[in-house]
Amino acid sequence: MAAANVTSSLKNLAIRGTLWTFAGYGASRILSFGSQLILTRLLAPEIFGLMALVNTFLIGLQLFSDVGIGPSIIQNDRGDEPEFLNTAWTIQVLRGLALWLCACIGAWPFAQFYGQPELFALIIVSGFSAVISGFNSTTLFTANRHLDLGRLTLIELISQAASLVVVLHWVLRYPNIWGLVAGSMFGVLVKMILSYRWLPGIRHQFAWDWKAVQSLTKFGRWIFLSTALGFFLQYADRLVLGKFLSIGDLGIYSLAVLLSGVIQDIHSRVNQAILLPVYSKLKHLSIEELRERVRKLRLAMMAVLLPPIWISAIFGTLIIDWLFDSRYHDAGWMFQVLAAGLVVPVVSIIGPFFLAFGDSFTLLYLLIVRSIALFGSMVVGGLLFGSTGLICGVAIHHLIFYPFLVAVYRKYSLWIPWLDAAGMISSALIIAAGLYLVNTFI
Structure with a gap:
């Protein structure tokens, strides 16, 4: 009781x-x-x-x-x-x-x-x-x-x-x-x-208090490296594009990031403010019980965040043109690309459950892999398509990172493949159909 x-x-x-x-x-x-x-x-x-x-x-x-x-x-x-x-x-x-x-x-x-x-x-x-x-x-x-x-x-x-x-x-x-x-x-x-x-x-x-210092540094030693890589993941695009774009074009790109980042920020805030404390209190449950709670959390997250992603990816240019003057028109396609790229993390990421078990090294590992995926996709995109390819690489890196995320979740028996597939396939179909209709009738 x-x-x-x-x-x-x-x-x-x-x-x-x-x-x-x-x-x-x-x-x-x-x-x-x-x-x-x-x-x-x-x-x-x-x-x-x-x-x-x-x-x-x-x-x-x-x-x-x-x-x-x-x-x-x-x-x-x-x-x-x-x-x-x-x-x-x-x-x-x-x-x-x-x-x-x-x-x-x-x-x-x-x-x-x-x-x-x-x-x-x-x-x-x-x-x-x-x-x-x-x-x-x-x-x-x-x-x-x-x-x-x-x-x-x-x-x-x-x-x-x-x-x-x-x-x-x-x-x-x-x-x-x-x-x-x-x-x-x-x-x-x-x-x-x-x-x-x-x-x-x-x-x-x-x-x-030396015991407190030791406790803080023991847990934080991997957090230190993890947040350094987290910075690269979140801001490498602006550091790189700031060198290759004019300062005005960088401002336009920053507007696209601001709008697409709303969804990503909500996702991150729930992961840190809600899921980490919840996992910390649930870490004594059996893996079956924890898996069931993860399933419910993911379904709720997808139900709330996927519809705004679909709307942004389909109507991004129209939204920008309606809200801002002509100087910011190019933010429209950037907004669409960045929003579409968020489908994979919203569907697949289930929050930092491993931190609740004191496993901060796994966070570091995931950030290293994701940093490599981001850098690689931006380089390849930039070499092939210039600044447009750089921006597309920012969105594509989530898909490259996905298999490594799956490997960690499988280690903890928390991967739910049918849920991933349902979210990604349905999103791809809805966005493709929406873009077709917009390009045909608007």
Whole structure:
């Protein structure tokens, strides 16, 4: 009876957390999309191209120095102990300071490599946001650990809204890139303040518990390499295309990535915010019971995310032409290609279940393989078809990576081949039929 009560309670938490995740993300996308419609009319594509390079540099620093503090707190048995949390917070603060120093050192060579002198000052100023976020309370992670996502979601939305207010106020008066920088930094500051004001938790102080450090570094050693590769997977396209496209074309591509990334972001958020804590609480189940829960989770994910992918892949160009002015027309076909490529990960990826068992090396292995697949497909596409082939390679790499993903799932007896086949074949048929009808009648 007790086990049944625990399972029922976990199910309720997971459902509530999922609802908060989707509601919060939906509201976040509405805010972001609304502001994007306004900003694309006020700012030139070149400004978005520059900001894409700034964000890529700073996010790269963040991910190349990630020691897995958040996932460590979520999965560790000591994740609620003050000494453990204070030690994690101390490491986080020191990391934020180190990141800004690295940003200051790397800003000049990065600006020279891309031939954009403005990047130097932009990166130094924007990089200070790492110092601010380094002081975030660890309650952001402990709330996630207990699937208490309501206030977490509100914090994200409020900080985003605050950021957008600053951006729009600045850009309406001075239509330049510094409005985007100021808004971004203000949003980070608001999130840091709210992490202390709105979430219950310990009062942080600097601490250094060697057992906690060892636990954090043992789990985080593979996370460090994994997030470095994760950066490559997420931003290699912009780093490469930034060298081969004009800064304006890079801004157009960034718009296509922003729109297609909505689906990918929802998928990733559910995997990290919902599935990792759920797997951590279900890791003692038998493989048959875990497999059944995975099947249900995947069916729910596919039912929610596949229809938007189909719509984007079929009507992407029409959507872009309807929403944005003619300067952004080329984002349409890019949006279609990138959206179609998301069918494979949405259908097949079931979340980081192996992290719940403390197996962070498998995550590293998968990211290495996927990085090679991405780099290889972009190189081949670029050699054959130029910049168009590079962009198509970004979408195709998911299919190349799929067999390696299957091998890991089979190792844990969690591969469900009929579900993969049903999702991919039905998607291919629907997208092909839709494109035919659009090209024939519109």
